[in-house]
Amino acid sequence: MAVETPLKGNIGDSIKRKEDDRFIRGKGNYLDDIVLPGMLHMSINRSPFAHARIKSINTAAAQAVPGVVAVVTGELLAQHKLAWMPTLSGDTQAVLATDKVRFQGQEVACVIANDPYVARDAAALIEVDYDVLPAVVTPQQALQAGAPLIRDEKEGQKDNHIYHWEAGDKAKTDEAFAKADRVVKLDTFYPRCHPSPLETCGIVADVNPATGHATLYMTSQAPHAHRTLFAIVAGLPEQNIRIISPDIGGGFGNKVPIYPGYVVATAASLLIGKPVKWVEDRRENLISTGFARDFHMSGELALRNDGRMLGLRVKMLSDNGAFYADAQPTKFRAGLFHIVTGSYDLQAAHVETDGAYTNKAPGGVAYRCSFRVTEASYLIERLVESAALEMKMAPTEIRLKNFIKPEQFPYMSATGFEYDSGDYPRAMQLALDKLGYQELRKEQAEKRKKGELMGIGVASFTEVVGAGPGKHYDIAGLRMFDSAELRVHPTGKAILKLGVKSQGQGHETTFAQIVTEELGIPAVDIEVQEGDTDNTPYGLGTYASRSTPVGGAATAMVSRKLRDKAKKIAAHLLEASEADIEFDHGKFFVRGSPSKSKTIQDVAFAAYTNLPDGLEAGLEGVTYYDPPNMTFPFGTYLVVVDIDRGTGQVKVRRMVAVDDCGVRINPMVVEGQIHGGLTEGFGIAFMELITFDEEGNCIGSNFTDYLLPTAWETPKFEMGETVTPSPHHPIGAKGVGESATVGSPAAYVNAVIDAVGHLGIRNIDMPVTSDKVWAALNEKGAAE
Amino acid sequence: MGQPITVTVNGEQRSAEVEPRLLLVHFLREKLRLTGTHIGCDTTHCGACTVLVDGTPVKSCTMLAVQADGQQVTTVEGLMTAGALHPIQAAFKEEHGLQCGFCTPGMMLTSVALLKDNPDPSEDDIRWALSGNICRCTGYMNIVKAVKSAAVQMKAAAEVPAATAAARS
Numbered sequence: 001m002a003v004e005t006p007l008k009g010n011i012g013d014s015i016k017r018k019e020d021d022r023f024i025r026g027k028g029n030y031l032d033d034i035v036l037p038g039m040l041h042m043s044i045n046r047s048p049f050a051h052a053r054i055k056s057i058n059t060a061a062a063q064a065v066p067g068v069v070a071v072v073t074g075e076l077l078a079q080h081k082l083a084w085m086p087t088l089s090g091d092t093q094a095v096l097a098t099d100k101v102r103f104q105g106q107e108v109a110c111v112i113a114n115d116p117y118v119a120r121d122a123a124a125l126i127e128v129d130y131d132v133l134p135a136v137v138t139p140q141q142a143l144q145a146g147a148p149l150i151r152d153e154k155e156g157q158k159d160n161h162i163y164h165w166e167a168g169d170k171a172k173t174d175e176a177f178a179k180a181d182r183v184v185k186l187d188t189f190y191p192r193c194h195p196s197p198l199e200t201c202g203i204v205a206d207v208n209p210a211t212g213h214a215t216l217y218m219t220s221q222a223p224h225a226h227r228t229l230f231a232i233v234a235g236l237p238e239q240n241i242r243i244i245s246p247d248i249g250g251g252f253g254n255k256v257p258i259y260p261g262y263v264v265a266t267a268a269s270l271l272i273g274k275p276v277k278w279v280e281d282r283r284e285n286l287i288s289t290g291f292a293r294d295f296h297m298s299g300e301l302a303l304r305n306d307g308r309m310l311g312l313r314v315k316m317l318s319d320n321g322a323f324y325a326d327a328q329p330t331k332f333r334a335g336l337f338h339i340v341t342g343s344y345d346l347q348a349a350h351v352e353t354d355g356a357y358t359n360k361a362p363g364g365v366a367y368r369c370s371f372r373v374t375e376a377s378y379l380i381e382r383l384v385e386s387a388a389l390e391m392k393m394a395p396t397e398i399r400l401k402n403f404i405k406p407e408q409f410p411y412m413s414a415t416g417f418e419y420d421s422g423d424y425p426r427a428m429q430l431a432l433d434k435l436g437y438q439e440l441r442k443e444q445a446e447k448r449k450k451g452e453l454m455g456i457g458v459a460s461f462t463e464v465v466g467a468g469p470g471k472h473y474d475i476a477g478l479r480m481f482d483s484a485e486l487r488v489h490p491t492g493k494a495i496l497k498l499g500v501k502s503q504g505q506g507h508e509t510t511f512a513q514i515v516t517e518e519l520g521i522p523a524v525d526i527e528v529q530e531g532d533t534d535n536t537p538y539g540l541g542t543y544a545s546r547s548t549p550v551g552g553a554a555t556a557m558v559s560r561k562l563r564d565k566a567k568k569i570a571a572h573l574l575e576a577s578e579a580d581i582e583f584d585h586g587k588f589f590v591r592g593s594p595s596k597s598k599t600i601q602d603v604a605f606a607a608y609t610n611l612p613d614g615l616e617a618g619l620e621g622v623t624y625y626d627p628p629n630m631t632f633p634f635g636t637y638l639v640v641v642d643i644d645r646g647t648g649q650v651k652v653r654r655m656v657a658v659d660d661c662g663v664r665i666n667p668m669v670v671e672g673q674i675h676g677g678l679t680e681g682f683g684i685a686f687m688e689l690i691t692f693d694e695e696g697n698c699i700g701s702n703f704t705d706y707l708l709p710t711a712w713e714t715p716k717f718e719m720g721e722t723v724t725p726s727p728h729h730p731i732g733a734k735g736v737g738e739s740a741t742v743g744s745p746a747a748y749v750n751a752v753i754d755a756v757g758h759l760g761i762r763n764i765d766m767p768v769t770s771d772k773v774w775a776a777l778n779e780k781g782a783a784e
Numbered sequence: 785m786g787q788p789i790t791v792t793v794n795g796e797q798r799s800a801e802v803e804p805r806l807l808l809v810h811f812l813r814e815k816l817r818l819t820g821t822h823i824g825c826d827t828t829h830c831g832a833c834t835v836l837v838d839g840t841p842v843k844s845c846t847m848l849a850v851q852a853d854g855q856q857v858t859t860v861e862g863l864m865t866a867g868a869l870h871p872i873q874a875a876f877k878e879e880h881g882l883q884c885g886f887c888t889p890g891m892m893l894t895s896v897a898l899l900k901d902n903p904d905p906s907e908d909d910i911r912w913a914l915s916g917n918i919c920r921c922t923g924y925m926n927i928v929k930a931v932k933s934a935a936v937q938m939k940a941a942a943e944v945p946a947a948t949a950a951a952r953s
Contacts, residue, residue, distance in 0.1 A: 022885075024874075030819075711919075
């Protein structure tokens, strides 16, 4: 029965964002905007060396500065058993160094003062006497016999090896390689980079000395999980800890871990009895907090002469820095890197991973990707490009020949993932049509005759996002479910409270739209709240593109729960049997007589004023959603580049992005997410690099050295979409926040290799800077 | 010791005694509690702290408060007039030119200065003018659209009174 639907904000509506009203007025409330009465300020003294033994720390001069309230050292923390803390990967990490410093920028001592300038002045006056030790700056170096032992304090740790982890079937893969006509190999390094949200990390810790209640304002992507970890680390009763994650100025994974500064500020507030604020400066952010990637990868593809892939063999060595503090599910030592079979029907695959300690910052996070999916996607898409080149096949043809076919879904991959849904050929075809691929190939051939370098890059990625299911995926033991609590008030307006936490993704708008779709309450009437652990149901937070797959599913399910109750009330109001009540876009009516209806607002009012006998009052509920599977967004990205032979400069002429993230809740917001990811992918491919000299000095500690794309360099994007709903998600959505960062780096680099492959160049590692391109051309005698 | 300064911030004279080393951004955020101006990098790269000083975009993290003595400073809080959004504010929302909102005040102020000098900017003009302001979320496409859209709005608004005046004469 057709019912009129005048409501705004249903799924598929590009309504404008509710959160923007405060941001465009400068009325957001970010961490550094918070000021509490009597608040003190903290500044950290950091190690100038990558590896050194601490002989002594003299804090007298710092303590003598007027305005300094306290100086905190590792020794003081050790008295409270807080000098070390557990990491998200089951290792330990120094909060403040007591024995050695193990990376440049490591936290050594903290000054608490009544003014931030004073705190900084005093921190610089702390005298630390170091005995400098040789630094280990690559994982290869770390694993050599006789390499300096970085974690000498760890019982039983005799070398710098951290973990060995495998996925897939080795014997079956060896068999596939034995049968292959040829094997194509690619060694590539995905360098260390940094998420660099524009807002750095920080905390305002406010521990009430009388009650022991700790209110911690934190730049946290996962406030509930952080509350539990704080309870465990600091030994505070969990009911006394309230974490409030205010407006967050971008996260991209950087705000998933717990950093030493958070712990010291909390301890200091507890000891001093006053609120303590700590906000990193940019240098601190770049040299000490959650880096990303740093994977040395080697891939081999076994192929038949006709281009059919038979098997994949991957070895990966990760550089985890001085403490194994990667944010990832416990069972998976290299995150979800074993999604490396990508979009291809690979019957045999074997993935071997090892990790090593180095004298570099710890805390590998997935910079806008789901637990290392980016590295995996990059390797397979680059490897397929190599195979196409060596076999003289078109990069589109080899992909089409090997894609998992639409009819093969659900598809069990050789490394153990069950892909939910997909139509890879359709997404690729749409991208090719949008680009005008054939015409550009003709142009490329013409240009090549004239000696001009032009390339077309293809990448057809598949992601795995939206963790849980809880029985396989956890963070520090906490199952990766998520939650939604919905309260519909008597006047028909609602509050939705979530366990996830937006960092700019637009949850206040898009999650309201899910309720609008399910209950018919206009989005404008729904307030979405997140980030306050006292005021929202428990959840694991926002990262790994999990908000829509898990928190969004919880929102749909709690709305349906309320709809079921609303039906009972509607039946009572309409004097009909519940079985005869139908619901369509905010209206309940008796089957067959749509003119006799009650709106959701009528029903909400009745839930508090006019209930049938025996029914509980209220229209409120909470759902904890544990997804039955992950979701698998995919797409094809195409990039056209022109390369200057004289300078090696690469210009991105065009970029076409076709994404399939299942059902799109708010297409405007989805496209915005993709634009952002394509730009970060562009930065990673061509600009962003955190590197180190042989002494372990970090090169990339400010935005002069660590280059981020501006409006000037960033290409313009041409967008396309296909929609293949996730069969197990209540509204068919898959998550989209990270697809573009995952898929685009390989597309950019493949375009460069496509331009120079005929000269015999097979690989240029990221960032693909002009000097590297020119050197590669020059080596082949092709530079000008 | 404090040094007396008087700065006109968003049209209002503000006097204070400040340490000579106090950065303008800290003067605005901490002393005047105008927290719409953000700090992103401390080194003049990111532009989150951009304000207008006598109409020119300046990165307030590398200017001292004492250098602003006697000058006019406009922050994001001064963009609205008589309760109405500035066209650039309306356009950023309309075109989805912001996500986390952290770069937005600086982006908008740089855009306002651009549109004052160049009321009809090309795409390249806009991208060049904004190249000192980093956004990590949007990929700039919708920011460029917002600036173009604000330019059209502002031009139309400027033409209406002119046309009315012409009709009267």
